[in-house]
Amino acid sequence: MGEQILVVLQQEAGKVRHVALEALSLAQHLRPGQVTALTFGPGSESARDVLGRYGADRLVSLNHEMFASYSSDGFAEAVRQVENMVEASAIIFPATAWGKDLAPRVAGLLEAGLASDCTEITSDADGRLVAIRPVYAGKAFATVHIDSPVQTFSIRPNIQSVKETNRSAEPLSCPIELSAESFQSKVVEVRTQATDAVELTEAEIIVSGGRGMKGPENFKLLDDLAQALGAAVGSSRPVADEGWVPHSYHIGQTGKVVSPNVYFAVGISGAIQHLAGISGSKYIVAINSDSEAPIFKAANYGIVGNLFDVVPSVTKAVLALKAEQ
Amino acid sequence: MKILVMVKQVPDTATRIRVGGDGASIASDGIKWVINPYDEFAIEEALQIRERLHGEVVVVSVGPQRVEEAIRQTLAMGVDRGVHVKTDVALDSYQAAAALAAVARQETFDLILTGKQAVDDDAAQVGPLMSVLLEVPQVTVVLKLSINPDTQRLIAERELEGAIEVVELPYPAVITAQRGLNEPRYPTLPNIMKAKKKEIRVELLESLGIDVVPKVRITALTEPPARPVAKILTGDPLEAAEQLVNLLHHEAKVL
Numbered sequence: 001m002g003e004q005i006l007v008v009l010q011q012e013a014g015k016v017r018h019v020a021l022e023a024l025s026l027a028q029h030l031r032p033g034q035v036t037a038l039t040f041g042p043g044s045e046s047a048r049d050v051l052g053r054y055g056a057d058r059l060v061s062l063n064h065e066m067f068a069s070y071s072s073d074g075f076a077e078a079v080r081q082v083e084n085m086v087e088a089s090a091i092i093f094p095a096t097a098w099g100k101d102l103a104p105r106v107a108g109l110l111e112a113g114l115a116s117d118c119t120e121i122t123s124d125a126d127g128r129l130v131a132i133r134p135v136y137a138g139k140a141f142a143t144v145h146i147d148s149p150v151q152t153f154s155i156r157p158n159i160q161s162v163k164e165t166n167r168s169a170e171p172l173s174c175p176i177e178l179s180a181e182s183f184q185s186k187v188v189e190v191r192t193q194a195t196d197a198v199e200l201t202e203a204e205i206i207v208s209g210g211r212g213m214k215g216p217e218n219f220k221l222l223d224d225l226a227q228a229l230g231a232a233v234g235s236s237r238p239v240a241d242e243g244w245v246p247h248s249y250h251i252g253q254t255g256k257v258v259s260p261n262v263y264f265a266v267g268i269s270g271a272i273q274h275l276a277g278i279s280g281s282k283y284i285v286a287i288n289s290d291s292e293a294p295i296f297k298a299a300n301y302g303i304v305g306n307l308f309d310v311v312p313s314v315t316k317a318v319l320a321l322k323a324e325q
Numbered sequence: 326m327k328i329l330v331m332v333k334q335v336p337d338t339a340t341r342i343r344v345g346g347d348g349a350s351i352a353s354d355g356i357k358w359v360i361n362p363y364d365e366f367a368i369e370e371a372l373q374i375r376e377r378l379h380g381e382v383v384v385v386s387v388g389p390q391r392v393e394e395a396i397r398q399t400l401a402m403g404v405d406r407g408v409h410v411k412t413d414v415a416l417d418s419y420q421a422a423a424a425l426a427a428v429a430r431q432e433t434f435d436l437i438l439t440g441k442q443a444v445d446d447d448a449a450q451v452g453p454l455m456s457v458l459l460e461v462p463q464v465t466v467v468l469k470l471s472i473n474p475d476t477q478r479l480i481a482e483r484e485l486e487g488a489i490e491v492v493e494l495p496y497p498a499v500i501t502a503q504r505g506l507n508e509p510r511y512p513t514l515p516n517i518m519k520a521k522k523k524e525i526r527v528e529l530l531e532s533l534g535i536d537v538v539p540k541v542r543i544t545a546l547t548e549p550p551a552r553p554v555a556k557i558l559t560g561d562p563l564e565a566a567e568q569l570v571n572l573l574h575h576e577a578k579v580l
Contacts, residue, residue, distance in 0.1 A: 070490070072453070073462050097485040101465045104418070104450040108457030113419065113540030116448045135446050135546070139342040140351070142446075143545040147538075185462035185494035188480075192488045199486040205579075229580070247505040248484070253338045253444055254362045254504065261579045273338045279549050283577050285569065286555070299555040301572055303565045313566035321570055321580060 003127065004034045006088035007056065008079055008106075010098045011039045014046030018202065019094040019157035021054040026160045027092055028055030030123050036060060036086050037169065040067040040075060045171070052169030054162055059169040060086075062176060066183065070098065074183035076105035082174050083110060083150065090129050092121075095154035096201075103154045113146035117156045119259075119280070129153070137253035138279035139272075156280075157202045158259045193248075200251065203232035206260045206281075208251055210236035210274075212267020212288060212307055216244035221311045222266060228318040234258065236268045252277035264314075267307050270295030287311065326380030326474070328371040329432060330404065331425050331439035331451065332364040334388055334395040338444055344546050350415070351546065360395050363440025365509040366502035370470060371438050372403045373507060378474060380435070381405050385428050387421055389413045393525060400520035401512035407523070408432070412530035417539040418446070422454035427533040429459055434497055441466045441501040449501075456499035464492045465501040472496075 005027040009020040016039075027035040037056035039047055044061040051059055060082055066074065079102070083091060091106065093099035095117040107114035119141070120132040129151050131144045146152070200206060207226040209219055219233070226233045233249065240250035251258055253273040259280030266287045268274060275298050278284060286299035287310050296302045303310050336342070337357040345352040360368075371382045384399040386392045387410040396407035410424050429437060437459075442449035449465075456463035468489070469482040481492045484503055512520070556572065558565040573580045 072464070076457075097466060097483070097490075100449050101453065101463075101483075104453035105457055105463065107419075107450070108422075108454045111419075111540075113417070114448075114450055115541065116450060133447075136336070136340075136342045136351075137338075137444065137447060138549060140344065141547050141549060142543045143547075145542045145544050146540060147542065148540045185464055185492055185498070187490050188493045189491040190485070190488055191491070201486065250504070257447075262573065262577070271339075272341060276338075283573070283579055284552070285573070291557070291559075296555055296557065298552060300552060300577070301569055302555045302557045303562075303569055304557060304559045305562050305565060309562040310566060313562045314569060316563070317566045317570040318580070321574055 003031055004036055004086055004088035005031045006083055006086055006091045007035060007037045008091060008093050008102065009037055009039050009051070010094070010096070011041065011044050011047045013043045016047055016050065017094065017096065017157070019096060019155065021162045022157065022160035023092045023094055023155055024051060024055030025162045026121060026155065028163070030121065030129065033057055036088065036172065038062070038079065038082050042068055048169050048171065052167050053164050055165070055167070056169040057167065058172040060172050060174045066178065069187045071183040071186045072101050072105050073185050074178060075102055076109055077178060077182045078176050079106045080109040081176050085174050088150070090151045090153065093154040095156045099154050103152060107152045110150050110152070112148040112150040112152045114152040114154070115144040115146060116154050118153050119156050119159045121153055121155070134257070134280065137257050137273070137276035139276045156259060158204070198230070198232035200232050200234050200256050200258050203258070204261045205229045205231035206234050206258055207231045207264045207266065208234040208236065208268060209239060209266050210268030211238050213239065213244070219245060221308070225264070225311055225315045225318070228315050228322065236271070236274050265295050265299070266311060268295055269293045270298055326374060326378045326435050327433060328374060328380065328382045328436045328438060329429055329434045330364070330367050330371045330382060330384045330399070331437060331455070332368065332384050332386045332395060332399060333361045333443045334358045334386065334392045335361045335443050335445040338362065344548060349543050349546050358391055358395065360398060361440050361443045363442060363444070363502055363504070366504060366506045367438035367440055368399050368402055368404060369507045369509040370502060372510070374436070374472065378472065383408060383432060385410065385425055387412065387416065387424050387530070396525055397520055398512065400523045401517045402510055403516055405523065407525040408528060409525050410528050410530055410533065414530070417541040418448045418450035419454055419540050420535055422451045422458060423535040424530060424533050425451065426455045426458040427535060428528060429455065436496055437499045439501055441503045452499050452501035459499070461497045461499060462494040463499045464494055466503045467500050468503050468505045470500060470506065
């Protein structure tokens with residue numbers, strides 16, 4: 001069982017994030033037939049179907065009530081115990097807020113090396129895994145070798161392709177021994193914000209505004225375009241600092257790092273920190289009145305013009321396309 | 326309340342990153358070094374806690390000689406004293422956490438604050454790794470922190486995807502700071518003068534007894550591939566918009 005990969009996943013009422021399926025498909029690609037998924041909390045068994053279809057050969061469901069709400073220390077200790085039983089040589093986490101909190105804690109307990117937020121994992125000639133991960137928010141990419149016996153990774157959402165199969169995951173029981181003292185840090189409440197907004201780090205399309213928007217009231221134009229596209233709305237740092245939009249909108253080296261299929265930069269000149277944060281985008285569209293703006297050098301497509309005319313026109317053209325489809 | 330703030334010195338975010346001659350690290354010439362922006366939120370939070378609850382704020386930083394300047398800057402913001410773990414060796418996250426944890430054991434602490442990640446390696450590991458090594462609980466990516474000294478407990482709000490998570494934990498603990506936690510102060514002239522007289526204790530990395538073999542090695546560093554020259558559309562906004570949507574649909578196939 002030494003070549004097992006353990007994929008540690010978050011589920012809620014049997015639902016998992018898309019990145020969970022990406023992690024499973026990647027693990028299945030790296031170690032066919034050797035993938036064990038681990039989920040937590042009541043209802044985790046109902047995720048068995050979907051987890052199997054996307055690459056889990058076995059599923060450990062820790063559905064005890066004590067895993068109903070997250071605890072970094074409790075969950076990390078549980079992963080350590082499951083890892084000891086499964087004897088996986090690698091563990092993959094999603095690089096979500098949850099996974100980024102849990103993965104280093106598990107790595108610490110196992111005295112294992114961790115490569116965070118990887119965009120690529122491959123297998124080398126010796127059967128060890130090698131990762132590529134962005135550093136400096138994507139201004140460079142590092143090839144990372146982990147030398148500890150157990151290798152741990154977290155993977156960035158929206159990068160790996162998913163592959164559906166007719167596999168079904170076999171339930172695997174793992175008795176866990178944990179006392180209440182292992183649950184010191186406890187989640188007592190989760191407050192969900194704006195209901196139907198797409199999360200920036202997971203969005204396929206992002207419409208983002210900068211100083212060129214001239215004021216918070218004009219973000220309505222971007223909301224309209226985003227709605228037509230099914231996109232998330234983001235911003236450059238200055239407009240978040242000005243308070244035109246919440247801090248959570250801020251994309252860049254000291255904000256969110258994103259990797260959508262298409263990134264619309266509207267009225268954003270393209271400071272180096274912002275360009276770093278969007279460098280993982282497959283396509284970048286720049287809309288700006290200044291043809292000399294650095295954003296056009298980073299873009300695949302650009303419209304030079306007054307955004308207050310251009311953006312509503314793009315919205316109109318998108319709606320026309322959607323109406324045809 | 327004794328608070329340790331773990332600070333990393335990183336290249337200014339305006340730096341253009343170039344790959345160095347070894348092909349596995351950055352070319353360091355001409356880089357302006359600054360305090361990791363997320364660590365500034367940690368420093369500010371520590372100073373605000375000291376203002377409310379009294380006690381001492383100590384900054385700890387690992388790195389070569391130049392790191393002293395970063396520590397001096399935190400002293401000018403109001404930190405009481407500094408510890409400089411001196412080394413010219415680039416450490417991986419685990420080694421850095423081990424070095425910081427060793428200092429934390431010497432110093433003892435109620436809280437350890439640091440940034441949610443450093444903007445150079447973006448690993449976001451040192452906070453949680455320290456908390457494992459010191460056997461204390463953690464809360465990461467914190468937007469709001471309240472402390473109850475009577476019960477020795479913390480309530481922290483942390484940022485999730487589209488949600489806020491409220492976490493309760495006892496302290497001593499490790500907390501990592503996210504933008505939004507506070508507005509870091511600027512050093513004032515009197516504080517800059519005072520900072521010159523404050524103590525920076527130098528500790529040699531070798532004296533801390535940490536494992537010299539890294540667990541994680543960077544074997545290559547590459548610059549991201551350049552994008553092809555952009556197709557720029559000008560002229561009538563409506564026509565340009567239609568062309569753009571057409572290109573995204575037929576050429577890029579992303580709509």
